[in-house]
Amino acid sequence: MKREGKIQVWQDYQKDIADDHYFYVRSCIRQNFFPGSEQTFLKILRRELNKDIYENPHHTSCSGIGYHSDIVPFDTIQTIVARQFALMTEAGYQNLAVSCITSFGIYNEIIETWKEFPSELEKVRSLLKKATGREFEIPQNVAHASDIIYKFRDKIASIGENRLVNQKTGKPLKIVEHIGCHYSKMFPSKGVGGAEFPHVLVGMIESWGGEVVDYPERRHCCGFGFRQYLVMSNRGYSVSNSRKKFESMEPYKPDAILCNCPGCPMFLDRWQYVIQEMEGKTYGENGQGIPVLTYEEMAGLVLGYDPWNMGMQMHQTNVEPLLDKMGIHYDTDLKYAGKDGKLIGKPKMVSCGC
Amino acid sequence: MKHIVVIGGGIAGMETACALTDAGHWVTVIEKEEQVGGKLNKWSYLFPDFTPADKILDALLEKHSEKDFSILSQTEVLSVNRQNNKFNIETSGKQKLEADAVVVATGYELFDASRKEEYGYKIYDHVITSADLEKLLLPDGDLSVAAGQNPKRIAFVHCVGSRDEKSGNHYCSKVCCITGVKQAIELKKRLPEAEIYCFYMDLRMYGKNFEELYREAQEKYDIQFIRGRLSEASEKIDKSLLIKSEDTLSGRPLKMNVDLLVLLVGMEAGKGTAKAAAACSIGCEESGFLRTSDPFLMSNFSEQEGIFLAGSCTAPMSVNDTILHARSAAQEVNNWLKKNN
Numbered sequence: 001m002k003r004e005g006k007i008q009v010w011q012d013y014q015k016d017i018a019d020d021h022y023f024y025v026r027s028c029i030r031q032n033f034f035p036g037s038e039q040t041f042l043k044i045l046r047r048e049l050n051k052d053i054y055e056n057p058h059h060t061s062c063s064g065i066g067y068h069s070d071i072v073p074f075d076t077i078q079t080i081v082a083r084q085f086a087l088m089t090e091a092g093y094q095n096l097a098v099s100c101i102t103s104f105g106i107y108n109e110i111i112e113t114w115k116e117f118p119s120e121l122e123k124v125r126s127l128l129k130k131a132t133g134r135e136f137e138i139p140q141n142v143a144h145a146s147d148i149i150y151k152f153r154d155k156i157a158s159i160g161e162n163r164l165v166n167q168k169t170g171k172p173l174k175i176v177e178h179i180g181c182h183y184s185k186m187f188p189s190k191g192v193g194g195a196e197f198p199h200v201l202v203g204m205i206e207s208w209g210g211e212v213v214d215y216p217e218r219r220h221c222c223g224f225g226f227r228q229y230l231v232m233s234n235r236g237y238s239v240s241n242s243r244k245k246f247e248s249m250e251p252y253k254p255d256a257i258l259c260n261c262p263g264c265p266m267f268l269d270r271w272q273y274v275i276q277e278m279e280g281k282t283y284g285e286n287g288q289g290i291p292v293l294t295y296e297e298m299a300g301l302v303l304g305y306d307p308w309n310m311g312m313q314m315h316q317t318n319v320e321p322l323l324d325k326m327g328i329h330y331d332t333d334l335k336y337a338g339k340d341g342k343l344i345g346k347p348k349m350v351s352c353g354c
Numbered sequence: 355m356k357h358i359v360v361i362g363g364g365i366a367g368m369e370t371a372c373a374l375t376d377a378g379h380w381v382t383v384i385e386k387e388e389q390v391g392g393k394l395n396k397w398s399y400l401f402p403d404f405t406p407a408d409k410i411l412d413a414l415l416e417k418h419s420e421k422d423f424s425i426l427s428q429t430e431v432l433s434v435n436r437q438n439n440k441f442n443i444e445t446s447g448k449q450k451l452e453a454d455a456v457v458v459a460t461g462y463e464l465f466d467a468s469r470k471e472e473y474g475y476k477i478y479d480h481v482i483t484s485a486d487l488e489k490l491l492l493p494d495g496d497l498s499v500a501a502g503q504n505p506k507r508i509a510f511v512h513c514v515g516s517r518d519e520k521s522g523n524h525y526c527s528k529v530c531c532i533t534g535v536k537q538a539i540e541l542k543k544r545l546p547e548a549e550i551y552c553f554y555m556d557l558r559m560y561g562k563n564f565e566e567l568y569r570e571a572q573e574k575y576d577i578q579f580i581r582g583r584l585s586e587a588s589e590k591i592d593k594s595l596l597i598k599s600e601d602t603l604s605g606r607p608l609k610m611n612v613d614l615l616v617l618l619v620g621m622e623a624g625k626g627t628a629k630a631a632a633a634c635s636i637g638c639e640e641s642g643f644l645r646t647s648d649p650f651l652m653s654n655f656s657e658q659e660g661i662f663l664a665g666s667c668t669a670p671m672s673v674n675d676t677i678l679h680a681r682s683a684a685q686e687v688n689n690w691l692k693k694n695n
Contacts, residue, residue: 216596
């Protein structure tokens with residue numbers, strides 16, 4: 001594989017990412033799946049990078065999952081998005097920072113729709129005004145939160161305590177990256193590096209000392225695919241998609257999987273456990289799974305944050321193999337401790353690779 | 355004696371110059387490269403009968419060498435201005451020429467396959483273009499994909515950069531289908547054990563003996579034609595390629611492992627043609643190729659009187675069509691000069 005060719009693609013797909021003053025919109029599912037990730041993002045921006053980032057507690061789901069499942073009409077989701085923008089406008093912000101990949105796709109799709117069909121914009125302005133009395137401006141800059149971490153990746157590396165390097169061998173850790181489909185497959189120019197060879201996660205991995213693994217099914221869906229999972233009878237299809245990816249990446253012996261979408265790490269993490277239960281198969285070393293991290297968790301580890309404070313005990317596939325390789329100290333006894341230090345109880349089900 | 359400036363020293367430009375010299379005119383050819391002959395210099399064998407390209411090129415150049423016309427190589431045209439029935443031409447070599455007529459014969463450029471990022475050209479080791487393959491088809495060309503190992507399975511992808519919304523080229527490049535058939539047969543002759551697959555949208559065998567060659571490819575050489583466009587290619591750990599498509603005739607998705615992937619790249623008007631169009635103040639089609647006054651009766655006429663068009667700067671063309679178009683351009687110039695003087 002020729003790196004120069006990839007560099008050319010990366011140069012062709014650079015985007016403007018605002019430098020400061022972000023209006024943050026959260027994901028509706030990430031706080032359940034990876035509960036510390038969004039908080040870690042805010043901590044990194046405020047404490048480490050000294051940035052102004054604001055979130056309004058009145059903002060709602062973008063309703064993207066409902067939209068992609070054909071239960072939320074387009075007019076409705078446009079008006080919901082317009083309301084988010086109204087909250088941003090009222091707070092005096094112009095730069096939207098989006099936690100969720102589905103939402104990021106939704107915001108871009110709707111803004112592009114308004115550019116192509118101004119009558120839709122006028123209709124939505126009218127609908128929002130009638131329903132809520134609010135008015136809005138279209139954001140000047142729309143960045144996914146991973147774009148922002150990408151923008152400041154070198155700064156994070158420079159102040160970080162840990163690197164993506166195997167402390168025993170001194171070699172870079174091999175990391176598989178997986179971007180969510182809605183990050184740039186709909187609008188390649190909206191994603192750093194485009195759709196085919198995206199750079200957003202690659203840039204982080206390389207800045208933090210790791211080595212990216214490019215494998216044949218890299219572009220394949222994680223298995224979420226909305227109706228593949230939301231319709232219960234389709235869930236076998238969901239797990240088979242994830243399995244296809246694991247089988248494809250296995251020969252490269254990756255040390256971790258890095259994601260920037262709410263659904264992808266959930267499925268790549270949880271389905272490893274399911275496959276172990278179904279087939280007795282694990283894809284990591286020594287019968288263990290391959291740890292799956294969000295980019296905020298990965299950044300947090302680089303910065304020396306405690307993995308349990310970032311909620312990494314909630315992963316179904318244990319993260320300890322990665323922590324051990326990075327030489328990160330963790331207290332096993334505190335893995336299931338709550339904020340006040342009291343144990344919150346261990347899961348009854350055995351995690352993948354335990 | 356009338357002076358005609360021909361912009362472009364490919365086969366169209368040279369053939370036009372030759373015919374105009376024969377008609378008794380003084381001709382100057384302006385060529386941006388060091389060597390005349392254009393893209394034919396880079397081709398090994400021509401469809402549909404596998405004639406060596408250098409045989410045709412040598413024959414054309416030999417004919418040209420007998421004619422008395424000037425060639426300004428490594429030179430580009432900066433401006434063309436009409437004044438009192440004369441064209442004043444300024445070149446990058448600081449020459450100032452005066453001409454009675456101008457022929458634009460700037461040819462085409464090959465589509466840059468790296469723009470179809472999903473195929474991994476210039477990224478994956480064993481993804482090449484039809485132009486790359488052409489060099490390898492010469493007797494000393496090395497077709498191996500690993501030390502001493504020839505490819506066992508090869509796939510061709512048709513319409514790379516043609517009839518394609520993503521690359522912005524809606525037109526058909528016309529010659530890629532038959533090029534694919536020709537190259538597939540050549541590979542099969544060199545590598546009889548190899549399996550060869552062609553992924554196509556339509557096969558447009560428009561020319562004499564093209565359809566026959568396509569039939570021969572299937573019947574004699576066992577080349578498999580699959581109607582489906584590749585969605586992506588990925589490199590595997592052993593450097594072979596995983597390709598995904600749909601067999602649209604059977605309606606099934608298809609996944610295949612190949613050792614070599616050949617992208618049949620189309621033609622684009624290119625920067626040379628765009629520059630010439632700007633210098634001459636003549637118009638281009640949406641495709642970027644030069645606009646002719648009339649597609650039926652005036653295919654050598656630009657919108658500017660006295661400025662003529664020859665060859666594949668007007669549309670994708672095969673070598674033989676280019677030669678014929680160049681000859682007709684020379685005739686139109688000659689007729690126009692006679693009529694206007």
